[in-house]
Amino acid sequence: MAFRKIMSIAQPSLQQQVQSLYSEHHGWLVGWLRKKLSCPHGAADVAQDTFVRIITSRDALFGMREPRAYLSTAAKRLLLDRARRQILERSYLAELALLADSLPGAPSPDDILMAVQALEQIATALGGLSAKARDAFLLHYLEEQPQAAVAAQLNVSTRMVQKYLVQALLACRHACPAMAA
Secondary structure, eight states, X not given: OHHHHHHXXXXXXXXXXXXXXXXXXXXXXXXXXXXXXXXXXXXXXXXXXXXXXXXXXXXXXXXXXXXXXXXXXXXXXXXXXXXXXHHHHHHHHHHHHHHHHHSSSOOOHHHHHHHHHXXXXXXXXXXXXXXXHHHHHIIIIISOOOXXXXXXXXXXXXXXXXXXXXXXXHHHHHHOHHHHO
């Protein structure tokens, strides 16, 4: 349904290009993703998200010479985003479990919803950053690595890691209105 809605807005030539790309490669992409994920439903979801991302970028179709390579690269990026989001969710749930053991009462459903929404906002903010800025944030704040270790892993200076962390924190503050208060 979302595919048709987006396509109704698209230009006719772009619409034809997308329809051709979709009809010629959708089955292949789902099969490729099924091998990666071992889950037909997850593969179908990521394939659909891949095409939606391509449609919304508009410039993606111009000059595309190797559609399967392009589709697999876009799908890999979505898989990475998905994995990062799952890491954030698991980390949050692990922290909740630790807190639940130490506190007399568990968080309310509203508190959990707000936290998950905040995590989604943070994930969106991190998605808009460069790969190195995003990785620096995740390594430093989630994996609790010192800035020097992050710098060594990313093959950049400690000063650059500090700049990446500032970029990430500013993006999170912008994406999460609650952080600005």
